[in-house]
Amino acid sequence: MKRIAIVLSTSAVLLVSGCGSSTKEAKEITDAPAVKHAEITPVPAPAAVSTPPEASQSQAAKTAPSPVLSKFYEIFNDGARIAPKEGKPLLLVFGQPADPYTQKLQADVTGNRDLAKAITDTVTPVYINAAAEKRHKFLHNGEMMDVDTKTLVSIYHLDATPTLIFMDKKSQSIFMVPGYMPPRQFEVTLQFVKEGAWKGKDRKKSEVYQALKSYYDAHGIHVGKGKK
Numbered sequence: 014m015k016r017i018a019i020v021l022s023t024s025a026v027l028l029v030s031g032c033g034s035s036t037k038e039a040k041e042i043t044d045a046p047a048v049k050h051a052e053i054t055p056v057p058a059p060a061a062v063s064t065p066p067e068a069s070q071s072q073a074a075k076t077a078p079s080p081v082l083s084k085f086y087e088i089f090n091d092g093a094r095i096a097p098k099e100g101k102p103l104l105l106v107f108g109q110p111a112d113p114y115t116q117k118l119q120a121d122v123t124g125n126r127d128l129a130k131a132i133t134d135t136v137t138p139v140y141i142n143a144a145a146e147k148r149h150k151f152l153h154n155g156e157m158m159d160v161d162t163k164t165l166v167s168i169y170h171l172d173a174t175p176t177l178i179f180m181d182k183k184s185q186s187i188f189m190v191p192g193y194m195p196p197r198q199f200e201v202t203l204q205f206v207k208e209g210a211w212k213g214k215d216r217k218k219s220e221v222y223q224a225l226k227s228y229y230d231a232h233g234i235h236v237g238k239g240k241k
Contacts, residue, residue, distance in 0.1 A: 081116075084123040088133060089140040092162075096152035096184065097137045102206055103180040104136040107143040107171055114193040115175045121196045128196050135207045136179070141165065143174050152184050179206055187211050188221050201232045 089106065097103045108115030122129055132138050141149070143166055151158045151165070160168075169178060169189065177190040179202075188211070194202065205211065205228045214220035229236050 081120055081123050085119045085140070088122055088129050089138045092139050092141040092147065092149055094150045095139050095141075096150070096157070097180070097182050099137070100182060102136050102182055102187070103184055104132070104138045105178040105180065106138070106140045107166070107169075107176045107178075108140065108174045109142060109144045112174050118175050118193055121199070125196050128200055131200050131203045135203045143171060143176075155183070187216065188225065198229070198234055201229060201234050204232070 095103070095105065106118070108118065110116075122132065141147075141162060143162065145162050147162045149160050149162065149165065151160050169176070169186075171191075173191060175191075175193060177194065179187045179190075181187055187206070190202070202225070205225055210224055210228055211221045214224050226236055
């Protein structure tokens with residue numbers, strides 16, 4: 014199997030945070046008090062057990078996707094293939110099923126038509142369950158690579174969910190947002206990406222994040238450090 018060498022620029026390590034606590038290297042941009050991330054907890058594969066036929070229907074009902082999650086996957090791809098479509102930038106959202114802030118983000122997307130439309134109009138949205146054991150086809154430097162979820166989490170140095178990664182049409186990271194992002198801030202961030210306000214900025218420094226903060230200011234998103 015080929016090894017994937019992805020060098021993250023300094024700006025990919027200096028993270029812009031949503032409404033969540035950030036890593037030590039993070040630059041916080043929030044419009045609400047900080048809340049905690051959920052740490053990524055891998056879920057071990059369940060042991061093989063026999064299920065009585067009479068219990069199969071009730072068990073299936075318990076494991077069926079919730080209405081919110083079903084709607085969410087009408088908007089977000091499931092991560093089996095990670096690549097931009099229709100010439101649009103790429104948005105990766107790493108989450109976990111039991112994380113309340115991942116659930117809140119999913120509810121925002123499915124309950125807000127304007128936000129859902131902004132997402133599908135602007136980017137190729139892909140959701141990845143950071144705790145799952147899954148294989149992914151990942152377009153990198155023009156070549157489709159085969160990676161697992163653990164490798165993706167390691168590549169982007171993720172230790173909490175939700176985390177949003179905005180990428181260009183070549184699957185190169187533009188900037189990362191760890192933490193829950195409120196709908197209005199999410200919409201303005203998508204507008205920033207759509208208008209290409211990040212283009213020409215040095216991603217190896219913090220120019221993209223500085224541009225994003227200025228963009229927030231111009232659109233009435235009041236940013237600053239959240240409470241610790």
